[in-house]
Amino acid sequence: MSDFVINDVRKGFYLDSVALMRMSRLVAGMADVTEAAxxxxxxxxxxxxxxxxxxxxxxxxxxxxxxxIGVRATTNEAAEAALAEANAQLQQPxxxxxxxxxxxxxxxxxxxxxxxxxxxxxxxxxxxxxxAEARKAIRLGLNAMIFSDNxxxxxxxxxxxxxxxxxxxxxxxxxxxxxxxxxxxxxANVVPRGEIGIVGASGTGIQEISCLIGxxxxxxxHAIGVGGRDLNSEVGGISTLMALQALEADAMTSRIVLVSxxxxxxxxxxxxxxxxxxxxxxxxxxxxxxQMTMPANTTQVFSLKAAxxxxxxxxxxxxxxxxxxxxxSADRPNIRxxxxxxxxxxEAQIVLHxxxxxxxxxxxxxxxTRAGETCSSxxxxxxxxxxxxxxxxxxMIEPTVRDxxxxxxxxxxxxGVILIDVVxxxxxxxxxxxxxxxxxxxxxxxxxxxxxxxxxGTDGDPQNRSAQVRKLMSAAVHVAPxxxxxxxxxxxxxxx
Amino acid sequence: MNDEESNGLLNRPVKVINIGLKGFxxxxxxxxxxxxxxxxxxxxxxxxxxxxxxxxxxxxxAVGIDQANAEALRRMLAADPVLVDVIPASEAIPGLRDKMIxxxxxxxxxxxxxxxxxxxxxxxxxxxxxxxxxxSAATMAANGAFEFHPNHKFDAVGPxxxxxxxxxxxxxxxxxxxxxxxxxxxNEGLGKVMRFGGNDDEVLQRLxxxxxxxxxxxxxxxxxxxxxxxxxxVARGLTMGDEMHQRNVACSSLTLRALAPAxxxxxxDNAALAKALAxxxxxxxxxxxxxxxxxxxxxxxxRDIESxxxxxxxxxxxxxxxxxxxxxxDRWFTAPVEMPEGMYFPGYSEADANPDMGDSTIxxxxxxxxxxxxxxxxxxxxxxxxxxxxxxxxxxxxxQITVGENPEWTIPSMDYLGTATGIxxxxxxxxxLAPLINTGIAHKEPGIGQVGAGVVRAPIACFEEAxxxxxxxxxxx
Numbered sequence: 001m002s003d004f005v006i007n008d009v010r011k012g013f014y015l016d017s018v019a020l021m022r023m024s025r026l027v028a029g030m031a032d033v034t035e036a037a038x039x040x041x042x043x044x045x046x047x048x049x050x051x052x053x054x055x056x057x058x059x060x061x062x063x064x065x066x067x068x069i070g071v072r073a074t075t076n077e078a079a080e081a082a083l084a085e086a087n088a089q090l091q092q093p094x095x096x097x098x099x100x101x102x103x104x105x106x107x108x109x110x111x112x113x114x115x116x117x118x119x120x121x122x123x124x125x126x127x128x129x130x131x132a133e134a135r136k137a138i139r140l141g142l143n144a145m146i147f148s149d150n151x152x153x154x155x156x157x158x159x160x161x162x163x164x165x166x167x168x169x170x171x172x173x174x175x176x177x178x179x180x181x182x183x184x185x186x187x188a189n190v191v192p193r194g195e196i197g198i199v200g201a202s203g204t205g206i207q208e209i210s211c212l213i214g215x216x217x218x219x220x221x222h223a224i225g226v227g228g229r230d231l232n233s234e235v236g237g238i239s240t241l242m243a244l245q246a247l248e249a250d251a252m253t254s255r256i257v258l259v260s261x262x263x264x265x266x267x268x269x270x271x272x273x274x275x276x277x278x279x280x281x282x283x284x285x286x287x288x289x290x291q292m293t294m295p296a297n298t299t300q301v302f303s304l305k306a307a308x309x310x311x312x313x314x315x316x317x318x319x320x321x322x323x324x325x326x327x328x329s330a331d332r333p334n335i336r337x338x339x340x341x342x343x344x345x346x347e348a349q350i351v352l353h354x355x356x357x358x359x360x361x362x363x364x365x366x367x368x369t370r371a372g373e374t375c376s377s378x379x380x381x382x383x384x385x386x387x388x389x390x391x392x393x394x395x396m397i398e399p400t401v402r403d404x405x406x407x408x409x410x411x412x413x414x415x416g417v418i419l420i421d422v423v424x425x426x427x428x429x430x431x432x433x434x435x436x437x438x439x440x441x442x443x444x445x446x447x448x449x450x451x452x453x454x455x456x457g458t459d460g461d462p463q464n465r466s467a468q469v470r471k472l473m474s475a476a477v478h479v480a481p482x483x484x485x486x487x488x489x490x491x492x493x494x495x496x
Numbered sequence: 497m498n499d500e501e502s503n504g505l506l507n508r509p510v511k512v513i514n515i516g517l518k519g520f521x522x523x524x525x526x527x528x529x530x531x532x533x534x535x536x537x538x539x540x541x542x543x544x545x546x547x548x549x550x551x552x553x554x555x556x557x558a559v560g561i562d563q564a565n566a567e568a569l570r571r572m573l574a575a576d577p578v579l580v581d582v583i584p585a586s587e588a589i590p591g592l593r594d595k596m597i598x599x600x601x602x603x604x605x606x607x608x609x610x611x612x613x614x615x616x617x618x619x620x621x622x623x624x625x626x627x628x629x630x631x632s633a634a635t636m637a638a639n640g641a642f643e644f645h646p647n648h649k650f651d652a653v654g655p656x657x658x659x660x661x662x663x664x665x666x667x668x669x670x671x672x673x674x675x676x677x678x679x680x681x682x683n684e685g686l687g688k689v690m691r692f693g694g695n696d697d698e699v700l701q702r703l704x705x706x707x708x709x710x711x712x713x714x715x716x717x718x719x720x721x722x723x724x725x726x727x728x729x730v731a732r733g734l735t736m737g738d739e740m741h742q743r744n745v746a747c748s749s750l751t752l753r754a755l756a757p758a759x760x761x762x763x764x765d766n767a768a769l770a771k772a773l774a775x776x777x778x779x780x781x782x783x784x785x786x787x788x789x790x791x792x793x794x795x796x797x798x799r800d801i802e803s804x805x806x807x808x809x810x811x812x813x814x815x816x817x818x819x820x821x822x823x824x825x826d827r828w829f830t831a832p833v834e835m836p837e838g839m840y841f842p843g844y845s846e847a848d849a850n851p852d853m854g855d856s857t858i859x860x861x862x863x864x865x866x867x868x869x870x871x872x873x874x875x876x877x878x879x880x881x882x883x884x885x886x887x888x889x890x891x892x893x894x895x896q897i898t899v900g901e902n903p904e905w906t907i908p909s910m911d912y913l914g915t916a917t918g919i920x921x922x923x924x925x926x927x928x929l930a931p932l933i934n935t936g937i938a939h940k941e942p943g944i945g946q947v948g949a950g951v952v953r954a955p956i957a958c959f960e961e962a963x964x965x966x967x968x969x970x971x972x973x
Contacts, residue, residue: 014538042542065538105532105534108513115511115530118532119504120505122514124520136554183524246503427520
């Protein structure tokens with residue numbers, strides 16, 4: 001029996017993709033509905049909908065400014081009902097409607113007229129349009145933080161070259177986290193202000209380091225995200241160098257932490273050469289890199305935790321042991337890491353790999369094998385990677401997208417430890433621990449894998465880290481103080 | 497540390513313009529951070545070609561455009577329009593010859609003219625004595641006996657059908673800053689009138705009276721004094737609820753007040769004076785034609801500023817809508833004109849309506865009419881643009897497609913916000929916000945006249961075409 005696919009196109013009706021995805025999920029959950037999506041008709045989205053078997057003639061003809069509703073259902077009635085529900089969802093005024101009816105500027109120029117002293121444009125529109133908005137912003141004298149992804153490297157480079165010429169900072173594209181002047185932007189945590197500045201090509205890297213610095217009694221002056229590709233050979237660290245300069249000139253900042261994946265050799269050399277001339281001590285964490293020759297006044301560290309400790313001049317290692325030893329059953333030899341934070345996944349790989357375990361990952365650090373279709377060893381998955389998030393929300397926003405992977409790990413009789421990160425703060429889900437606990441209570445069986453977690457966040461965050469930790473512990477989840485410690489706990493749990 | 501080193505970011509409180517996810521601005525707002533949420537939608541309606549062209553035409557690469565637009569705005573704001581005279585068209589426009597008919601809108605020939613325009617053409621041919629009756633006038637027109645040109649080509653503007661011919665009296669508005677003069681016929685009043693295609697004896701009789709009596713009297717009165725300075729008069733009219741397109745009752749009254757003493761002083765006959773005063777006093781739209789000549793006088797010095805993307809004229813002939821842009825000179829960019837949406841006089845409906853028509857959109861081009869809707873909440877209701885309380889929103893919305901605001905023309909109920917001035921084709925294409933025009937609606941059959949009032953949007957296609965031409969002219973293709 002073939003499904004019924006129907007489309008409805010709302011011309012010139014724009015809604016942001018997060019709102020649309022929330023509605024899509026609701027519609028997809030209706031009886032006899034196989035699949036549903038509501039998307040703006042950009043070429044990329046048309047391809048996604050076509051692949052999902054959701055594109056009919058009407059939708060295929062839609063333009064980038066049109067909203068397509070696509071449903072596939074087992075009966076025509078169900079498809080029609082789903083379409084009606086989708087349309088009803090679109091008509092529903094958003095919460096706090098009164099305020100939303102207030103006049104909002106349509107162009108950046110008008111926005112600047114209403115706020116002439118604005119200094120930052122925070123951009124989260126679809127990637128096809130993000131660079132154009134950022135270009136306008138820097139030319140109008142603003143700095144730009146681009147949360148959007150799906151921007152080509154060529155466009156990123158062009159934008160950053162122009163920004164450098166104009167003396168404006170471009171954070172991103174794909175920049176999830178920054179803290180400027182104590183203000184968390186996008187996905188960031190409420191950390192105390194202090195004298196440590198952070199520059200990061202990795203959002204969760206910045207989050208973990210800034211939270212740990214807070215946890216250890218220090219504080220952050222500014223944390224500047226530069227986007228995951230800034231230190232690639234193409235872009236060559238343009239924003240990283242500008243951010244370092246800005247922090248070097250910043251009166252509040254006395255020490256600087258730089259966190260990134262290992263850059264290519266010539267980019268790393270350029271950055272280190274810059275740091276050699278810096279007056280402020282800098283801690284470099286190229287997560288997954290080998291030992292490098294560092295200039296004076298610069299320290300290389302190998303984990304996020306070590307970066308936070310070094311920033312505060314603390315001893316390198318203070319391995320925290322679990323209150324009671326954790327032991328996985330002997331016939332379950334594997335660790336399965338299910339991460340929402342890419343850098344947290346990388347840090348866990350480094351811990352395991354440095355103990356000579358055979359580790360695989362979909363986002364491998366140097367030395368780790370790229371995971372294939374089947375995997376019999378220790379598997380570290382970055383569930384925030386593009387392959388999992390195309391057309392879906394990020395697991396930090398929507399923890400349910402991790403449910404299938406957790407269920408699979410629980411059902412795998414070779415998995416002895418599930419290693420998991422819980423990332424909170426602004427931008428993140430309101431209660432990720434709550435969701436995890438509820439899911440585990442339904443699906444966990446006796447003698448299954450041990451579950452070891454860490455919570456990246458602070459008690460100042462809206463979700464409150466202590467409350468999240470308590471929830472996890474009440475459901476027999478072992479909670480380590482840091483992501484690195486969690487990986488160490490997993491390691492000892494499978495050792496005979 | 498100076499701003500240079502910190503990019504103005506680290507050493508100042510963070511003030512954010514949020515483009516995209518509302519959640520981010522809500523969270524910042526909750527933390528007490530100053531944040532402005534934008535009402536973003538894909539630029540150019542998601543058309544990547546135009547979005548790309550726009551981004552390349554923007555700011556630094558387009559410094560030339562911004563500077564040229566600043567100069568355009570400066571010239572508009574510096575204008576000093578004064579109503580100075582009424583003179584025969586033959587004297588005002590030396591190029592105007594016998595059997596030459598100037599009409600509203602971009603160029604058009606008889607074949608493509610709509611009903612009311614044809615009605616006006618035949619009527620004016622009879623009025624000028626070129627044809628014995630309407631039928632023979634129509635035959636002559638079809639046989640090419642008349643030469644048609646847009647008013648805009650001859651420093652003139654005309655409402656609706658916009659007939660300007662050699663034997664009519666024209667009001668003269670002089671821009672005292674630059675010395676240029678613009679011309680417009682005298683408003684005929686409401687009801688059956690030539691501007692709506694009316695052409696029977698009553699209509700032609702009124703035109704003769706305007707030519708032989710009222711026009712010369714008004715001219716004498718104006719020459720008697722220093723003329724009527726219009727900038728301040730319009731400023732007062734705005735505070736009294738006029739937007740100068742659909743509502744001119746305040747400005748018409750203010751004009752009458754300014755002219756009455758000189759009209760009396762120069763009158764030779766009390767009965768004729770009384771008739772002239774009653775004609776002005778009985779016509780709420782008397783000022784419209786003055787406002788139009790004023791608009792033309794303000795915009796003409798803005799033509800031909802290299803690289804400027806400011807619109808210098810918007811106009812329609814009942815078939816096409818056309819715009820001209822400063823940086824592309826006198827070239828017309830046209831698209832099929834749209835149907836107005838609005839309210840109809842009892843007994844009429846949109847089935848009777850003619851597509852939008854007239855040079856009166858020069859009023860929106862200078863920031864009045866639909867652009868000043870906030871000053872005129874009553875009009876918003878009348879033309880069906882929304883509730884009175886939404887009138888201000890229309891002005892704010894239009895301010896997003898203009899280069900600036902007019903500090904002398906302000907709207908009290910909007911905290912003295914200046915009227916939106918200097919339409920930028922880039923911003924129109926980028927936002928997809930088409931200029932909103934307040935307009936009268938003519939019956940589609942010739943000779944019937946006005947059947948309603950409403951609003952109409954300028955077609956975006958004109959602006960897209962103009963943008964491409966401008967991009968080419970500044971070397972961005």
